[in-house]
Every structure is written in structure tokens, then in C-alpha cells.
Amino acid sequence: MKLIIAEKPSVAKNIADALSIKGKKDGYFEGNQYVITWAFGHLLQLFDAKDYDTKMARWKMDNFPFIPEKFEYKVKSNPKNRQWADQGAKKQLTIIHSLMKRSDIDGIISACDYDREGQLIGDSIIYRARPSKPVYRLLLNEWTRDEVLRGLDSLKPNEELRALQDAGVSRQWADWVIGINLTSVATLKYQKGKGKALNIGRVLLPTLKIIYDRDKEIENFVPEDFFKLTATFVTSKNETYEGTYVEGKEEKFKKRETLAMVEELIQQKEAVILNKKVEKKKEFPPFLFNLSNLQGFITNKYKGWTSDKVLKVAQSLYEKKFITYPRTSSTALEESLVGKTAKVLKTVTEGMPYQDEIKFMKTKRVFNNAKVESHSAIIPTYMKPNRLTADEQIVYTAIKNRFIAQFMPIAEYEETKINTKILHIELQGIFESKGKVQLVEGWKKVEKISSKDKLLPIVQQDEKVTVGKTEVSTHATQPPKPHTEKTLLRVMETCGKGVKEEDNEELVGSILTGFSIGTPATRAETIKKLKDVGYITANGKNLISTELGKRLVETFPVKSLFDLEFTGRLEKILSDIQKGSVKKGIFLKTVFNFTTESVETIKGDKEITIHEVTGTSSKSSNEVLGTCPNCDGNIMEGRKGFGCSNWKKGCKFVIWKNDKYLSSLKKKPTKTMVKGLLKNKRAYVKGLTSKQGKKFNAYLSYEKNPANDYYSWNMEFEDKNK
Structure with missing residues (x-):
């Protein structure tokens, strides 16, 4: 037994x-x-x-x-x-x-x-x-x-898993030592008042720094104007196409005058098709999901989802036997799973409208031992669910569709490039035109991805055309976008190794294994904890560092804890312990020495307050309630009012908690009221009290005075005849 x-x-x-x-x-x-x-x-x-x-x-x-x-x-x-x-x-x-x-x-x-x-x-x-x-x-x-x-x-003898146990123990002991020591000492040193501790963690701080750095990039961004010249060309058959003026490879020009001169020169001129290039290109489906990619896909596509929620729902599907192990970093399957995968594909695609297009094949994109780390990618099992919750259905469908897409035809499109040269004048540049037509929809049917065709007329090299309408348009460089859970997970997964958000998953998969911030199992928990302790907040899908988070990054003296390289190296050593190539004692000695040195660094640091605990909880004070109507900053709840995060830069927008007008109506502003005002420009408020003591309901708006930067209240009554 x-x-x-x-x-x-x-x-x-x-x-x-x-x-x-x-x-x-x-x-x-x-x-x-x-x-x-x-x-x-x-x-x-x-x-x-x-x-x-x-x-x-x-x-x-x-x-x-x-x-x-x-x-x-x-x-x-x-x-x-x-x-x-x-x-x-x-x-x-x-x-x-x-x-x-x-x-x-x-x-x-x-x-x-x-x-x-x-x-x-x-x-x-x-x-x-x-x-x-x-x-x-x-x-x-x-x-x-x-x-x-x-x-x-x-079954395997448990002794054979000693390396896995060592990695688990090393992670647990290291996080305990760093957390207990640095959280305690940092709270004693930098916090005034009693309340939640100033949380310091091995994975927490570098993740905060990723968000802080992006916020700083946005804050320090100075937009620059640039200009483009477009021309419409008319063929002999009276068909038209558009081209953009390019010199070398540059289509963005800093001086409007440069393009204005070109525009003047080309009016009504004759032009010639210098060359035409038509290429058929293939579009492969995205790789199978690992946990980070699944979390990024769902949080980006569906409102209100967090990485933590995606993990919990995926775990539920796993325990109900509908999907494979979700806490994986792999985007391929072990080659030994070929037979089993064919069985699963046959089961989950029965009765599908495009069933005839699905063909099981053993490819390196799907089956590749070199791309499997501990666990294969997430796919459905042969157990088909009869009843799922709405949340489970979203996650299961995403996993199932991504799996089926691997065995659908490769999508194909035709890309046409036309270069047009203006005749009879000396110009350094030419006009470039691009068109794209989807030839084979393939796997895009499964993911329901609609491709927008941009058609060009059928023209031939050396054909003559005429310049029609022209326009010099003004543009401005855009700041980087705030991090979302999707982009943050990508940076954590790759430890910021020069991977851009638009880089494809194949490049991401080639990043050194194990060199990351946290693990697939812990990243969602880290993002959630950053919100819970008040270091970051969410504004829609965007993640933004709070004032407390910014002060911590700028003030806390143990800078290596914010360093992606340092944290990535620790995670890499844990990965090597798991593989049996490094002993846990080496890792723990490194962590214990680092902790001892860090404690001494904090003790010897200058006296400064990073966090002053007040009556308002840090969670409520750091929630973004909406966008400032004055400067597009973030409106947050403070101890005395609901104000703009750009108040230090001079933004005067604030709704005071002891507002005299609302007080005269026996009301105090609430978060719900403020959210309504910011979103809809007015809020329906119940239970207002007149001077005679009668209760009534009304719409309140908070509008800027034309003469100055201050705001005042307006009241409108509900039209009951509507």
C-alpha cells in the first residue's frame, strides 16, 4: 500500500x-x-x-x-x-x-x-x-x-529531485532573510508613524524600478515636431495611389521649409514608376502560450483582468484537468508529446467550421526540446469542458485557439512596393508607396484577426503618372507609453535584455534561460503586491509609480536591489541550483553577505523620511481616480482632498474634503463622486440638504472659471419630463 x-x-x-x-x-x-x-x-x-x-x-x-x-x-x-x-x-x-x-x-x-x-x-x-x-x-x-x-x-525516487528542493529552499530562505532584515531596518530608518511596513524585497524593488524608469522617460520627454510630404499620383486609367517623399531612408523631416520647396516644385509634374516590387510573405502564428504570454494576452485584450487573476483562473482549469500545467516559461512542447498532442488536437477540433484546414504536423516551432524548460507550453488536454465560468471560458478559449492555430495553414499576404520618381526636375528623393493584400487567411481565422488590405492600382515599371494632390503634414514625436501588465511581464521575463515591446516571441525565447525577474509563478503576485503596498497604481491598463514608490526608488540607498542585472543573476543562480550545476550554499552565502552589508548601509545613511504614515491608508491615497481636466495628470485621494499628481508643477486642480459649497449642502466629496465628475464631467448626487433642511438629488459639475485657474461648482436638476 x-x-x-x-x-x-x-x-x-x-x-x-x-x-x-x-x-x-x-x-x-x-x-x-x-x-x-x-x-x-x-x-x-x-x-x-x-x-x-x-x-x-x-x-x-x-x-x-x-x-x-x-x-x-x-x-x-x-x-x-x-x-x-x-x-x-x-x-x-x-x-x-x-x-x-x-x-x-x-x-x-x-x-x-x-x-x-x-x-x-x-x-x-x-x-x-x-x-x-x-x-x-x-x-x-x-x-x-x-x-x-x-x-x-x-515514479522517480525523491532523492533524484534534491536539486529542485535545494532551489526551492534557497529561494525561500533568501527571500526571508532579505525581507525580514531590510523591511525592518528600512521601516525603522525611513518611516514616520505606525502603519504598514516599508516593504523591501528581492523581486519587488527591481519591478518597481522598471515602472519608475518608464514614468521618468515619459515625464522628461520633450516632443519634437517633424514633417512629411505625401503626394497622390494619377495613372493613365485615372486610378490613384499615394506616396511618401523619402530621401535615402528618411521620410521624417525636421524643417517644413525643405518639404514646402519640394511640394512647390512637383505641382502637376509628370512622374515615372521607377520600380515595382511584389513579394509574397508568410505570417506564422504566435508561439504556444507560456504563463507570461498568456497573462499579457488576456490583460491586454480584456478590461479589468490582472496577471494574478489570469493565473488563478488558469490554475483552476489545470486542477479541473482541462489544461496542462500553467506555471511554465516554455513556448514549445517536448518532442515525446507528439502522439498525445495529435490526440488532443483531434478531440478539441471536432465539429469546427474550418476542421478541414487543420492538419497535424510535427514542426520545430511546436515540438522542440531545446525550448522546453522543466514544463512544456500550456495546451488543452483531451478532456473537453461542458460547463465553464465566464472567466474560465475566456482563458480556456485563448489557450485552445492558440493551440489550434499551430496546425492551421500559414497565413500569406502579398506586399507591393512602388517607387515613383518625379520627371524633369532635380530631386534628391523619391516617393515610396506600400500596399498589402491578404492571400491566405490561415490561422488568423482561429484568432479572428482581421487584416486590412491596402490596395495599389496595377501599374508597371516605366509607366508614366501625374502628380495630383500634395500635402505637407505636421507630426510630433510621441513619448513612450506607460507600462501595462503585458509589457511589464515581458521586461521581467527577459530581465530587460534589450528586448523591445514589439520584438517577436522567437527573439524573446532566445534570451538566456533563467536570467529573469522572478518566475512565471511569482510575477503576478509581485505586481499585485506592488499595488497592495502602495508603490504603484493602475490607471486603466497602465501601471504608474506612486509618490511613495518614486521616493523609495530615489532615496533608498541599496541601489543593487533596483538593478535588473543583480536580481537577474540571483534568479539565474537559482535556476542553476535547480539544474544541479551550482550548490545552494554558494547562493545563500552571497545573499547573507549582501543582507549584512545592506543593513549596515541603511544604518549609516542620512536621516530622511520616505514614508509618513497618516490617517489615510496608503492604498486609498494611491488609487488613480481619473485624469486631471486641467493638465492630464492623475487625480488621487490625499489626506485633505482629491488632487492632481502634478501639484508640484503648479497644477491647482483639487476638490477639498472640507469643501465649503458641499458642506453647505451637508455633503462631503467621495471617491465615487470624484470618479463620476472626472469621467462624465458631472455626477448625480443623492441626499443633498437645502437651507430649509429638505433632502434632494441633483447633478453637480465642477468647472474651471474663465478668469483664473480655479474651479467652482454648478448644479443642475434632473428633468423629470424626459
Whole structure:
């Protein structure tokens, strides 16, 4: 009889179903050959600092740096009261350990997720009981019946996963040491008032710096005007096409006068088709999803989605057996999965309108061991869902469509380039025209991507045309766009290695493996935490650093924590530990030395306040409520009012919380009211009180006075005759 330990109850149920085990007991299932029990994720956590030494119960600068000689674990704390152990976790841990000691159990199988955290969860539970029985590892990429049975037939001794355990432990201990020491010391040094600590983290700060740097680029951007000259050419058949004036490869000109002179010279002139080039080009589908690409795709396409939400929904689909393991960094499948993939494709495409165009093929774009890191890309399983929630449907459809697209015809288009030269005058440049026609829609049918054709008339080289309408247009260089979760995830995934947002996924896939900010499993959590602690805020899809976040980047003295290279190297070492090429002791020594030096740096830093805790929570004070009508800045809630983030630059827009006009109506401004005013230019306010004490409702608007920079209130009543 073998004991199987799953990471979650839902996974234990999947294993029990695969083995046709129905007998459910208190905390486990029992069959003839297997007993299946479960954890609830982490049942154990590292000691708090005060558990090692009672003097650490109070934060004092002299107590740091604090690095335990030996790291100890305890039952995880109750989230509502951290002084006490979580009773559910304690009970389940007792059940697991008692099952391990049963005389009829002759082996233990860890069936936790096949990643660093899963290995850590299983090993921390199993080895706490000092088992004398052999321990095995079930390594699966999905929880379908076929995979569970196959996995149980090919178990590995858990000792073979020691490198994975070392990587998990190293990550956990390193983040504990850096977090406990630097958060405590930074809060003592730079924060005034009691409240949330000033969070300092190995992955948190470089991610904040990515957003801060983009904000600074936008803030310091100085737009420059440039000019373009376009001309419409008329053929002998009275057909027209447009061309842009180009000298060398330059079509943007800094001086309008240059183009104005050209425009004057070419009026009504004859021109000739210098050359015409027609090329057929292929468009391959985007690569299969890894977690970061899936999160970027969904958050960019659907309003209100965050990376964290995408991960949670994908995890739910995985545990329900509908998709493969989602926390992957790979965009290809292992070559051993060819047969299985063909079966999945046949199952998920049954009854589709373009079923005849789908053809299974083994290609390097899809099957490539060199592009698989631990887990293959995310694809559907052969289990077709009958009923999904609206959120699950969005994520599942995206994964399914991206999978099917790999086996549809390659999209093809024809690109035409025409160069036109003006005759009888001396010009340095020519006019370029481009046209594009979709020939084969192919995989774009699946993704529902519509291509806009730009047709050019059928003309031949040396054909004569005439200059018709001309125009010199004015343009301005645009600042970089704020980061979104999609663009931020890309920078985190590649550690900013010179990858631009528009770069294709093939280039991104060639970035040095393991050299990243965080892992696929932790990046969404990092972005969420940055919002929760008030370092960044979201304005629609855009991510912006708050005043607190900016002060932290500009003031905090341990600059290497903001350095992508430094954090990327640490993540690379963790990746190498996982592969068995680096010992965990080397990594931990580096981290402990870094922490000790950083604590001393903070202690010796000048006295400065980064964060002053007031009555208003940092979360509410950093939420962007809308765009400033005065300067397009961000309106946020402060202690005394709702004001513009550009107030230091002179923007006077503010709605005071003790506004006299609203006070006379027995009202105070609320976030909902302010959001309505900014979005719709007026807000419907209920429960206003007249001088006679009568309650009424009205529309309020907050409008700028023509004579100065100040704003005042206007009231309109609802037209009940409409």
C-alpha cells in the first residue's frame, strides 16, 4: 500500500477518480493499493524572527542583521491571528503524519506540483516526520486519468529531485532573510508613524524600478515636431495611389521649409514608376502560450483582468484537468508529446467550421526540446469542458485557439512596393508607396484577426503618372507609453535584455534561460503586491509609480536591489541550483553577505523620511481616480482632498474634503463622486440638504472659471419630463 500526498484536495480527488477510489475518510481517500491525502498548499512556514529569539519581538535597529544559524519550520499561522497556528493545517498535518506511520504503508509518493514550490511543500511535510519508508515523486504535467496512471507507472525516487528542493529552499530562505532584515531596518530608518511596513524585497524593488524608469522617460520627454510630404499620383486609367517623399531612408523631416520647396516644385509634374516590387510573405502564428504570454494576452485584450487573476483562473482549469500545467516559461512542447498532442488536437477540433484546414504536423516551432524548460507550453488536454465560468471560458478559449492555430495553414499576404520618381526636375528623393493584400487567411481565422488590405492600382515599371494632390503634414514625436501588465511581464521575463515591446516571441525565447525577474509563478503576485503596498497604481491598463514608490526608488540607498542585472543573476543562480550545476550554499552565502552589508548601509545613511504614515491608508491615497481636466495628470485621494499628481508643477486642480459649497449642502466629496465628475464631467448626487433642511438629488459639475485657474461648482436638476 502506497500513500500519495497531493498539494490540494482537488488534485487528490483527481487522483482518486483516476484510480476509481470512492472511499472517503476524514482527510484522505482509501482504496486497495493507495491511500490519497492532501495538503492545502504550504502547511508549514519558516519561523518568525521572534520564534528564534524573544528580543526580536520588538523591532530595534541594534538587533539587525538577524540571520538564523539554522532555519526552522512551524505549522503555518492563522491568517486572522498570526499568534496562533492555523487549526485546519495542524489537523491535516497530523492526519498525513499518522498515515505515513501506518504499518500497511510501505512507500510515500509526493504528488505536489512539479516545480520549486511543489517540491518544497511536499518535502517539508514528509521529512518533518523523519520517514523510514522510501519516498517517491509523481511528476505530471496534467491531471487527466491517462496521465495519472502513466505517472504512477514511472515514479522517480525523491532523492533524484534534491536539486529542485535545494532551489526551492534557497529561494525561500533568501527571500526571508532579505525581507525580514531590510523591511525592518528600512521601516525603522525611513518611516514616520505606525502603519504598514516599508516593504523591501528581492523581486519587488527591481519591478518597481522598471515602472519608475518608464514614468521618468515619459515625464522628461520633450516632443519634437517633424514633417512629411505625401503626394497622390494619377495613372493613365485615372486610378490613384499615394506616396511618401523619402530621401535615402528618411521620410521624417525636421524643417517644413525643405518639404514646402519640394511640394512647390512637383505641382502637376509628370512622374515615372521607377520600380515595382511584389513579394509574397508568410505570417506564422504566435508561439504556444507560456504563463507570461498568456497573462499579457488576456490583460491586454480584456478590461479589468490582472496577471494574478489570469493565473488563478488558469490554475483552476489545470486542477479541473482541462489544461496542462500553467506555471511554465516554455513556448514549445517536448518532442515525446507528439502522439498525445495529435490526440488532443483531434478531440478539441471536432465539429469546427474550418476542421478541414487543420492538419497535424510535427514542426520545430511546436515540438522542440531545446525550448522546453522543466514544463512544456500550456495546451488543452483531451478532456473537453461542458460547463465553464465566464472567466474560465475566456482563458480556456485563448489557450485552445492558440493551440489550434499551430496546425492551421500559414497565413500569406502579398506586399507591393512602388517607387515613383518625379520627371524633369532635380530631386534628391523619391516617393515610396506600400500596399498589402491578404492571400491566405490561415490561422488568423482561429484568432479572428482581421487584416486590412491596402490596395495599389496595377501599374508597371516605366509607366508614366501625374502628380495630383500634395500635402505637407505636421507630426510630433510621441513619448513612450506607460507600462501595462503585458509589457511589464515581458521586461521581467527577459530581465530587460534589450528586448523591445514589439520584438517577436522567437527573439524573446532566445534570451538566456533563467536570467529573469522572478518566475512565471511569482510575477503576478509581485505586481499585485506592488499595488497592495502602495508603490504603484493602475490607471486603466497602465501601471504608474506612486509618490511613495518614486521616493523609495530615489532615496533608498541599496541601489543593487533596483538593478535588473543583480536580481537577474540571483534568479539565474537559482535556476542553476535547480539544474544541479551550482550548490545552494554558494547562493545563500552571497545573499547573507549582501543582507549584512545592506543593513549596515541603511544604518549609516542620512536621516530622511520616505514614508509618513497618516490617517489615510496608503492604498486609498494611491488609487488613480481619473485624469486631471486641467493638465492630464492623475487625480488621487490625499489626506485633505482629491488632487492632481502634478501639484508640484503648479497644477491647482483639487476638490477639498472640507469643501465649503458641499458642506453647505451637508455633503462631503467621495471617491465615487470624484470618479463620476472626472469621467462624465458631472455626477448625480443623492441626499443633498437645502437651507430649509429638505433632502434632494441633483447633478453637480465642477468647472474651471474663465478668469483664473480655479474651479467652482454648478448644479443642475434632473428633468423629470424626459
